[in-house]
Amino acid sequence: MGEPNLSGLKNGVFPRVSSVDRSEIIGDLWEFYVDSTTSLLTDLEAAAISLESEGSVEEDAADIRRILHSVKGDSGVSGLNDVYSLCHEVEGLFDEMADEPRAAADMILRVKDWISNVIEFIASGEFEEPEFEQSQAESEPGKLRALVVDDDPLCRKRVEMIISPYFHCDFAVTGLEGLQKFERSLGSGNRYDLVTLDINMPELDGHHTLQAIRSLESKNGIEGLDGVKIIMSTSCDESEHVFSAFRQGCEAYVIKREMGEKLPEQMVKLGLLKVTPTYSIR
Structure with missing residues (x-):
């Protein structure tokens, strides 16, 4: 499956949730991913709402960058490559919108909703888990x-x-x-x-x-x-x-x-x- 089209993100146009590639998801990490990312998205929403009020813009923006980076990293590690790519693109757009805190906050809230919907969509269906065969790699006697x-x-x-x-x-x-x-x-x-x-x-x-x-x-x-x-x-x-x-x-x-x-x-x-x-x- 090709890379998702992310050209419309700044205008609020996101890839269809159903188009997200699930073939690389690591099944043994899925529950960890859901728990971690759900918590991060709650923090991301709070930071975006605070940024929207323009109370402490620099602090809120720093929190958003940190949380986005964490969601991106967890998505890449867990095999959700389309979510990783979107977060990477959003990081750049967020920096470009530094002088537009309300518009930037709105975009982040849409990102949060999109990722939440991706998790719900994947959780509601089936995805192919990788098969693990016995390794033939040798280690020294004793770990x-x-x-x-x-x-x-x-x-x-x-x-x-x-x-x-x-x-x-x-x-x-x-x-x-x-x-x-x-x-x-x-x-x-x-x-x-x-x-x-x-x-x-x-x-x-x-x-x-x-x-x-x-x-x-x-x-x-x-x-x-x-x-x-x-x-x-x-x-x-x-x-x-x-x-x-x-x-x-x-x-x-x-x-x-x-x-x-x-x-x-x-x-x-x-x-x-x-x-x-x-x-x-x-």
Whole structure:
């Protein structure tokens, strides 16, 4: 199915809900997606209504950008690619309408209604879930250890689905919490083999967490190839994020909506798996 026609968004013309591509939806994430996105849409509506009153425009606009980014990321991770594309387009339009807060708020409310209708439409019907066959990928005797650092519960679940056959997984919801767990692992001698690290997080973002992890390793005499393998994950694919992450010492970088394919590939390249899983986990 082709990309949806989004040219009429600014004028309130949205794609037909029934035209949304459901073929890539990840069934095991659907309930998580619905719960997370429904909550986010409630917050988005509140922020848009507040923006419409023009009381605290900058604060409301910042909230809307943050929530849209979260909905976009969750949609991409869950296989709702048309919703991802629409949110991406709306982010640009919202910035273009910065001097028209009431018009921008109206557009956001329409977006909220459209996404709600998409969820209701999909929930009322049937969609084809992916088939999971037994993986033939080999791991070392005894599972390795991984630390998954991401403030989005749906994204944490997605990473767990992909890597848990090969890794014992610990989780952190902020960069600071992730850094504390990593430091404790060094002190206990039970080090992590892999860290997956989101970029956009509260308290301490992924870039600063990455730098802090490498600094901790250096203080503990761990240098170069002996360091933990760090894979950055984000819904952003801007080149400045990529270059910055590599300069700060990550080994790989994956876009969340491509994680099912790319994360196992990167783990093989880094020597954490011997062969790429033979089943599709998108």
